[in-house]
């Protein structure tokens with residue numbers, strides 16, 4: 307059982323948050339299971355996107371823009387938007403499935419000022435040629451993308467995967483691959499799959515009219531699989547990599563005991579992991595970055611921190627432990643001295659879950675908030691606005707509308 311006092315509560319809030327989430331299109335070239343966006347409006351005009359950038363800069367104080375979709379690489383003016391954001395002094399990061407990525411586009415994006423990519427790759431994306439393959443098989447695809455991005459150089463790269471009940475046990479295969487590629491992969495993120503069911507739930511809109519939940523792309527008629535939680539993902543990682551430990555978190559908007567974001571960073575080399583940073587280093591990174599740059603920090607732009615990370619040993623016992631493991635490694639394998647020391651972030655995100663009373667437990671200080679109709683809206687629930695004019699209220703399981711109305 308995780309204890310919140312062992313982790314640093316990330317200091318992010320609605321108006322001072324390192325992440326600005328901007329969606330350039332709702333068109334995509336594949337269809338991932340559980341995706342919460344569906345095609346309704348197409349590409350946004352560049353002028354509208356520039357207005358959204360200004361809105362975020364005014365109200366959010368971001369350190370980076372997560373340029374999402376749909377598939378952002380399909381937007382015809384994606385390089386113009388990247389250049390516009392970079393010109394504002396904020397890091398543009400593209401969230402992509404990588405299918406449309408090719409060296410010329412990559413080069414143009416880099417020239418426009420792109421800081422890096424978060425690539426979504428997992429085995430439930432219905433990619434042409436990748437059906438019925440395991441997560442381990444998908445490491446070949448991750449490798450292909452990582453090599454292409456590394457060949458361009460100067461861009462950081464994070465891979466995220468949705469975790470389904472049936473792929474939960476494959477998480478260590480992804481981490482093993484990530485560790486071997488720690489020189490060119492700066493982070494891994496695991497996001498737990500969520501769905502809404504029409505079988506148990508009845509929902510109403512702001513006018514108390516019943517809505518058709520089937521219109522949401524992530525709704526299933528029935529779904530009996532177990533909902534994976536962030537602590538369970540943390541556990542399977544730790545069972546396989548005892549050096550791993552999270553250091554920061556965001557809790558839930560309703561439940562005091564939920565972990566919606568668990569952030570950690572492993573210290574290692576391509577040969578082995580030495581340990582993780584502790585909560586004091588996480589605090590140091592957040593507060594130090596805010597003091598220096600006036601903004602909190604969401605992404606490490608380089609994993610090659612080197613032995614400098616061990617300067618924090620006197621401050622953080624977890625880093626001290628990692629330094630000891632590093633010394634032992636070099637003592638037994640002197641050639642490892644030349645491997646370098648790297649830091650790779652490992653993030654876990656638990657999707658919103660409906661509580662027995664029908665309310666959704668969201669991420670406290672939602673980092674992936676986006677703009678809809680001039681307001682901030684949790685991006686994972688924006689389609690409720692697009693389809694029903696606002697968040698829907700889900701009635702408690704097993705209840706029907708007649709039962710709760712006076």
Ligand code: SF4
Pocket residue numbers: 566655656657658668669672673674675684685686687
């Ligand atoms: S609440 Fe925010 S951070 Fe959490 S899953 Fe939804 S959009 Fe992402």
